[in-house]
Amino acid sequence: MHELSIAMSIIEGAYREAMIRGGAQVHAVHLKLGPLSGVVKDALLFSYDLACEGTPLDGSELIIDEVPVVVYCPNCETDQTLVSIQRFCCPTCGTLTPNVVSGKELELVAIEITDGGDVNRPPNLSFAEAAL
Amino acid sequence: MSTQPRLVEVRQNVLKQNDVLARLLRQRFEDAGLFVISLVSSPGAGKTTLLEKTLTRLRENGRRVGALVGDLATENDAARLARSQAPVKQIITGTVCHLDADMVQRSLDEWDLNEFDCLFIENVGNLVCPSSYDLGENLRIVLMSVTEGEDKPLKYPTIFNTADVALITKMDLAEAVEFDLPGAHESIQSVRPGMQVLELSAKTGEGLDDYLSFVESRMENRVAVGR
Numbered sequence: 131m132h133e134l135s136i137a138m139s140i141i142e143g144a145y146r147e148a149m150i151r152g153g154a155q156v157h158a159v160h161l162k163l164g165p166l167s168g169v170v171k172d173a174l175l176f177s178y179d180l181a182c183e184g185t186p187l188d189g190s191e192l193i194i195d196e197v198p199v200v201v202y203c204p205n206c207e208t209d210q211t212l213v214s215i216q217r218f219c220c221p222t223c224g225t226l227t228p229n230v231v232s233g234k235e236l237e238l239v240a241i242e243i244t245d246g247g248d249v250n251r252p253p254n255l256s257f258a259e260a261a262l
Numbered sequence: 263m264s265t266q267p268r269l270v271e272v273r274q275n276v277l278k279q280n281d282v283l284a285r286l287l288r289q290r291f292e293d294a295g296l297f298v299i300s301l302v303s304s305p306g307a308g309k310t311t312l313l314e315k316t317l318t319r320l321r322e323n324g325r326r327v328g329a330l331v332g333d334l335a336t337e338n339d340a341a342r343l344a345r346s347q348a349p350v351k352q353i354i355t356g357t358v359c360h361l362d363a364d365m366v367q368r369s370l371d372e373w374d375l376n377e378f379d380c381l382f383i384e385n386v387g388n389l390v391c392p393s394s395y396d397l398g399e400n401l402r403i404v405l406m407s408v409t410e411g412e413d414k415p416l417k418y419p420t421i422f423n424t425a426d427v428a429l430i431t432k433m434d435l436a437e438a439v440e441f442d443l444p445g446a447h448e449s450i451q452s453v454r455p456g457m458q459v460l461e462l463s464a465k466t467g468e469g470l471d472d473y474l475s476f477v478e479s480r481m482e483n484r485v486a487v488g489r
Contacts, residue, residue, distance in 0.1 A: 132360055132390075136277075136394070147274075165420070166393075168421070168424075215423075218452065218454065238273070239271070244265055245268070
């Protein structure tokens with residue numbers, strides 16, 4: 131269970147980006163999550179709310195876009211979406227393939243902020259350490 | 263002043279800090295001519311036993327080897343590995359269930375990497391969390407023991423997918439626990455087609471020579487994987 135430390139990293143990253151852009155408040159954080167990231171969606175959502183407590187992101191929403199694993203099939207010569215990560219084979223022709231095109235994402239895609247923050251105020255991230 | 267939230271695109275990897283650090287480590291290892299292997303498995307699959315044998319045998323072959331070993335609490339593993347006479351350092355992670363690049367970097371502080379040919383990093387026993395963290399290693403080996411059951415790869419596909427080689431350990435117990443060896447190979451190939459698999463028993467020495475030859479040949483070739 132490392133979702134709590136992942137949640138802390140998301141909060142830090144989102145807060146830093148919000149500060150740089152003069153955001154006064156972060157309302158939502160958009161994350162892209164692939165099955166091969168090793169991170170579990172439900173555990174992350176649970177950890178996120180916990181980790182947000184007492185930080186400037188308290189009350190913000192984590193919106194997770196789960197993306198599938200895409201592999202390259204050497205037989206069909208195209209990218210194919212995997213049906214199950216327990217079986218790395220082309221859904222069209224059944225050829226086994228280890229060539230992962232995407233599916234490892236753990237990406238902070240976007241943040242929803244309201245303006246009014248001071249761009250010149252350096253981000254204070256000590257809250258993150260305190261919360262850990 | 264607008265009160266309506268606006269959407270701002272950020273696009274950054276959440277583990278960017280770890281990935282940047284891992285890249286720097288990999289470069290540092292390469293500059294020192296050092297080959298780095300990490301071991302991952304569930305608790306009790308036999309990482310420490312295998313590593314103790316590996317360090318002892320590679321030292322006998324004149325290889326300059328060392329090991330970092332991650333554990334939640336005790337220094338028992340480092341004490342066991344120290345019996346090989348190789349330099350060993352324990353990384354106590356506290357409540358953290360995996361190693362990250364920063365822990366590896368900090369634990370290397372007092373070592374001159376030029377004095378090693380090969381460094382082993384034994385991760386915390388865990389088949390989930392270590393898969394997310396690049397440690398700068400050249401080769402990641404995942405161990406599964408025959409006592410765990412042949413469908414382990416299907417239960418933890420991600421860790422098998424991020425590893426380069428799989429070892430089936432405790433082969434001396436295979437018969438006693440009625441281990442389905444073909445089924446295990448099938449499970450591994452299902453989650454990581456083409457993966458190299460070696461079978462061994464660190465206790466009886468079965469398959470150990472093949473494993474050590476494999477490690478030494480990879481060490482000599484220094485075939486880095488672009489993780």
